[in-house]
Amino acid sequence: MNKEIPYKIYLEEHEMPKEWYNVRADMKNKPAPILNPATLKPVTVEELSPVFCEELARQELDDTTALFEIPKEIRDFYKMYRPSPLVRAYCLEKKLDTPAHIYYKFEGNNTSGSHKLNSAIAQAYYAKQQGLKGVTTETGAGQWGTALSMACSYFDLDCRVYMVKVSYEQKPFRREVMRTYGANVTPSPSMTTEIGKKINEEFPGTTGSLGCAISEAVEAATSCEGYRYVLGSVLSQVLLHQSIIGLETKAALDKYGIKADMIIGCAGGGSNLGGLISPFVGEMLRGEADYEIVAVEPASCPSLTRGKYAYDFCDTGKVCPLSKMYTLGSGFMPSANHAGGLRYHGMSSIVSQLYDDGIISARSVGQTEVFDAAQQFAKVEGILPAPESSHAIRVAIDEALKCKETGEAKNIVFGLTGTGYFDMVAYQKFNDGDMADYIPTDEELERSLSNLPKVD
Amino acid sequence: MNKEIPYKIYLEEHEMPKEWYNVRADMKNKPAPILNPATLKPVTVEELSPVFCEELARQELDDTTALFEIPKEIRDFYKMYRPSPLVRAYCLEKKLDTPAHIYYKFEGNNTSGSHKLNSAIAQAYYAKQQGLKGVTTETGAGQWGTALSMACSYFDLDCRVYMVKVSYEQKPFRREVMRTYGANVTPSPSMTTEIGKKINEEFPGTTGSLGCAISEAVEAATSCEGYRYVLGSVLSQVLLHQSIIGLETKAALDKYGIKADMIIGCAGGGSNLGGLISPFVGEMLRGEADYEIVAVEPASCPSLTRGKYAYDFCDTGKVCPLSKMYTLGSGFMPSANHAGGLRYHGMSSIVSQLYDDGIISARSVGQTEVFDAAQQFAKVEGILPAPESSHAIRVAIDEALKCKETGEAKNIVFGLTGTGYFDMVAYQKFNDGDMADYIPTDEELERSLSNLPKVD
Numbered sequence: 001m002n003k004e005i006p007y008k009i010y011l012e013e014h015e016m017p018k019e020w021y022n023v024r025a026d027m028k029n030k031p032a033p034i035l036n037p038a039t040l041k042p043v044t045v046e047e048l049s050p051v052f053c054e055e056l057a058r059q060e061l062d063d064t065t066a067l068f069e070i071p072k073e074i075r076d077f078y079k080m081y082r083p084s085p086l087v088r089a090y091c092l093e094k095k096l097d098t099p100a101h102i103y104y105k106f107e108g109n110n111t112s113g114s115h116k117l118n119s120a121i122a123q124a125y126y127a128k129q130q131g132l133k134g135v136t137t138e139t140g141a142g143q144w145g146t147a148l149s150m151a152c153s154y155f156d157l158d159c160r161v162y163m164v165k166v167s168y169e170q171k172p173f174r175r176e177v178m179r180t181y182g183a184n185v186t187p188s189p190s191m192t193t194e195i196g197k198k199i200n201e202e203f204p205g206t207t208g209s210l211g212c213a214i215s216e217a218v219e220a221a222t223s224c225e226g227y228r229y230v231l232g233s234v235l236s237q238v239l240l241h242q243s244i245i246g247l248e249t250k251a252a253l254d255k256y257g258i259k260a261d262m263i264i265g266c267a268g269g270g271s272n273l274g275g276l277i278s279p280f281v282g283e284m285l286r287g288e289a290d291y292e293i294v295a296v297e298p299a300s301c302p303s304l305t306r307g308k309y310a311y312d313f314c315d316t317g318k319v320c321p322l323s324k325m326y327t328l329g330s331g332f333m334p335s336a337n338h339a340g341g342l343r344y345h346g347m348s349s350i351v352s353q354l355y356d357d358g359i360i361s362a363r364s365v366g367q368t369e370v371f372d373a374a375q376q377f378a379k380v381e382g383i384l385p386a387p388e389s390s391h392a393i394r395v396a397i398d399e400a401l402k403c404k405e406t407g408e409a410k411n412i413v414f415g416l417t418g419t420g421y422f423d424m425v426a427y428q429k430f431n432d433g434d435m436a437d438y439i440p441t442d443e444e445l446e447r448s449l450s451n452l453p454k455v456d
Numbered sequence: 457m458n459k460e461i462p463y464k465i466y467l468e469e470h471e472m473p474k475e476w477y478n479v480r481a482d483m484k485n486k487p488a489p490i491l492n493p494a495t496l497k498p499v500t501v502e503e504l505s506p507v508f509c510e511e512l513a514r515q516e517l518d519d520t521t522a523l524f525e526i527p528k529e530i531r532d533f534y535k536m537y538r539p540s541p542l543v544r545a546y547c548l549e550k551k552l553d554t555p556a557h558i559y560y561k562f563e564g565n566n567t568s569g570s571h572k573l574n575s576a577i578a579q580a581y582y583a584k585q586q587g588l589k590g591v592t593t594e595t596g597a598g599q600w601g602t603a604l605s606m607a608c609s610y611f612d613l614d615c616r617v618y619m620v621k622v623s624y625e626q627k628p629f630r631r632e633v634m635r636t637y638g639a640n641v642t643p644s645p646s647m648t649t650e651i652g653k654k655i656n657e658e659f660p661g662t663t664g665s666l667g668c669a670i671s672e673a674v675e676a677a678t679s680c681e682g683y684r685y686v687l688g689s690v691l692s693q694v695l696l697h698q699s700i701i702g703l704e705t706k707a708a709l710d711k712y713g714i715k716a717d718m719i720i721g722c723a724g725g726g727s728n729l730g731g732l733i734s735p736f737v738g739e740m741l742r743g744e745a746d747y748e749i750v751a752v753e754p755a756s757c758p759s760l761t762r763g764k765y766a767y768d769f770c771d772t773g774k775v776c777p778l779s780k781m782y783t784l785g786s787g788f789m790p791s792a793n794h795a796g797g798l799r800y801h802g803m804s805s806i807v808s809q810l811y812d813d814g815i816i817s818a819r820s821v822g823q824t825e826v827f828d829a830a831q832q833f834a835k836v837e838g839i840l841p842a843p844e845s846s847h848a849i850r851v852a853i854d855e856a857l858k859c860k861e862t863g864e865a866k867n868i869v870f871g872l873t874g875t876g877y878f879d880m881v882a883y884q885k886f887n888d889g890d891m892a893d894y895i896p897t898d899e900e901l902e903r904s905l906s907n908l909p910k911v912d
Binding site: 006007008012013094113117179180181276380381424428 | 466495632637837
């Protein structure tokens with residue numbers, strides 16, 4: 001127990017988890033099933049298979065199997081950038097003059113710049129296994145698109161990314177990383193799909209939206225022989241793959257005899273948070289341990305803290321299955337919030353159920369205070385964090401400062417999901433003092449929540 | 457010896473070197489002394505001290521002390537991103553179908569994106585120790601400026617960066633990273649220095665040059681109480697700090713009983729190459745081992761392969777001491793080559809002497825073949841390399857393919873100095889097929905070499 005804790009705890013390669021953990025297996029209250037939008041009945045693997053790879057459809061619907069073996073090919077790929085370090089934030093602790101011990105699991109040390117690669121490589125693998133030619137997806141900020149491009153390039157799969165037009169134009173570098181990995185990147189709405197043509201006709205000059213890009217990607221997958229659609233967050237299969245984050249975190253803590261008191265993660269669609277907390281929540285559900293778990297979301301898109309727990313569409317185009325989740329309504333348009341990955345109107349059904357059951361808590365934070373935390377962190381810890389990740393940093397710093405008041409030496413663990421190299425436009429706004437905070441009014445939320453689909 | 461080699465060899469923190477190694481101590485033919493441009497006599501610590509920090513001036517001139525203790529404060533900072541991994545490129549080997557074993561020392565896992573941070577933190581530390589208020593420097597592509605900004609922020613030093621105006625405007629993101637770390641970034645030529653004003657008057661609308669930025673930074677340091685000038689490459693002190701790269705590489709190889717056959721590094725000013733090879737060259741000089749060492753430079757700026765070994769100015773403004781080195785002439789203007797860090801007209805005096813003595817060899821490679829190697833590497837190894845680093849990748853791949861011909865299982869080690877996230881404009885040119893190769897003509901080189909200073 002008195003082993004000196006290094007700045008970076010790296011597991012050995014042989015200590016890397018060989019199985020993903022499916023937290024649903026230990027949940028007494030299972031997440032509500034996803035529904036076929038046509039029949040309003042729970043979807044089957046057969047119904048999902050024209051859109052998703054079969055094995056992924058199976059993983060999506062399996063809420064009883066606790067452990068899934070990670071195929072060797074995926075583990076070999078993981079070894080290029082995993083195990084990722086669990087970092088003891090000695091310098092931040094010193095700067096804050098806090099008795100708290102702060103740890104962060106850093107997922108940014110790979111070219112996609114975030115944890116998204118953990119699921120991208122799994123999804124590409126199963127597509128390859130199924131003998132597919134390629135996959136389609138949408139991307140907004142571009143982290144997911146980059147991760148999928150890397151994964152497809154590794155398995156020699158065609159990768160077609162529909163990138164929201166405004167991002168395609170404003171983030172040319174993200175687009176070029178994807179192209180360097182051989183992906184075909186199309187600004188959405190495009191003239192290559194029926195839905196794209198229709199939208200371009202109806203709204204000439206539109207710069208697109210995530211909802212539209214999803215619809216185009218789904219159409220491209222289902223209308224093209226040998227293609228399937230893949231998605232980087234929200235889905236339970238994605239949380240399954242992302243459990244590698246939490247499993248490694250727990251293994252590293254256990255190795256040094258550290259018991260976490262608090263676990264903090266940013267939450268957009270829930271992929272990072274769900275992955276990080278899964279094994280810890282599992283212990284809680286089995287009555288083996290207790291943790292304080294905090295989901296941090298932007299005040300501009302507060303699905304957990306101000307949304308409604310109800311069935312809703314996963315996409316603006318309403319082509320995907322219905323999911324019961326904390327939602328702001330599928331028509332909710334978040335303001336120009338720079339934390340691109342946290343702009344989703346809904347939340348993973350697993351995270352939603354855990355929150356509804358009181359197993360995890362949630363907080364919302366404003367953008368300016370988030371960038372202030374990001375800058376503090378960057379200056380002493382040497383990593384320029386992604387805006388998304390910085391939501392977790394904000395709460396970790398707040399909690400560490402509370403410990404300074406109370407004198408508690410809490411062990412605070414947070415997820416640092418990625419780096420901010422492609423988010424310098426946002427940093428520039430912050431540096432120039434031009435960053436605005438935006439909080440939706442109650443009226444806005446009421447309006448966007450008034451159109452939830454009727455499900456019993 | 458039969459220990460299985462992991463994808464990434466991480467040393468433990470306690471295995472991190474505690475001393476830098478000064479290869480000059482083992483060189484029989486010492487690098488020629490740097491000369492005071494006014495007297496043409498070897499400079500003294502006293503003469504250097506108004507410009508450089510005293511301890512750094514001492515390190516610069518010391519060619520007999522082999523080991524310099526790394527101060528604890530610097531080692532603590534190093535622990536945030538070091539030891540850096542030595543990666544076995546299993547996936548690249550498989551892709552190339554080569555019997556060669558390829559290893560790369562990866563220095564890009566820190567926010568500055570390169571090895572520059574190793575010396576930046578040392579230089580900032582000695583400035584702080586001396587009680588200075590701040591430091592000044594110039595930056596072109598921006599890696600050095602970013603590294604220095606991070607280091608100064610950590611030690612709470614003021615950091616003033618003169619950034620070549622064309623880069624300031626074309627690379628706004630690099631600039632914003634520096635600003636996020638609290639640096640004051642001024643486009644050069646500026647109106648804040650006498651030399652800047654003069655140049656702006658003489659050449660209205662000029663977009664600047666590295667030579668001009670150096671002159672402004674030196675003027676700012678020497679005219680401002682409590683400031684000194686710092687430099688990120690070429691100098692022997694920088695190679696001393698960068699020896700951490702080679703020392704860790706050797707320690708990691710030794711740990712697994714691997715004997716390198718070839719060591720490859722890109723060479724601009726020589727800081728990365730010199731640091732990587734120092735301990736290996738030391739063994740050669742002491743007759744303990746033999747290695748094939750290759751410096752790789754761009755065909756557009758071929759100081760070793762086509763330059764002259766002579767005393768020359770280190771800067772275009774001719775304000776710095778004279779150094780004997782392989783040079784293309786201080787007035788040489790490389791073409792619009794995107795590998796920004798490899799555009800220097802000269803070469804570290806240590807590297808120059810080792811090359812002149814035949815201890816290391818050199819090759820030049822064209823830009824398009826370099827980006828082709830970069831893309832090949834990125835696709836299978838998952839890291840998007842910096843253009844500079846990709847020069848080394850090109851030669852490593854070429855050598856691995858030769859091994860495929862001959863059936864040799866050579867151990868090839870190369871330095872992967874950094875990441876290319878801020879170089880996407882160059883990648884875009886490559887992706888679009890718009891990348892041009894440029895090789896200076898003999899006449900151009902003769903012209904720029906005709907103005908070398910007369911020494912003796």
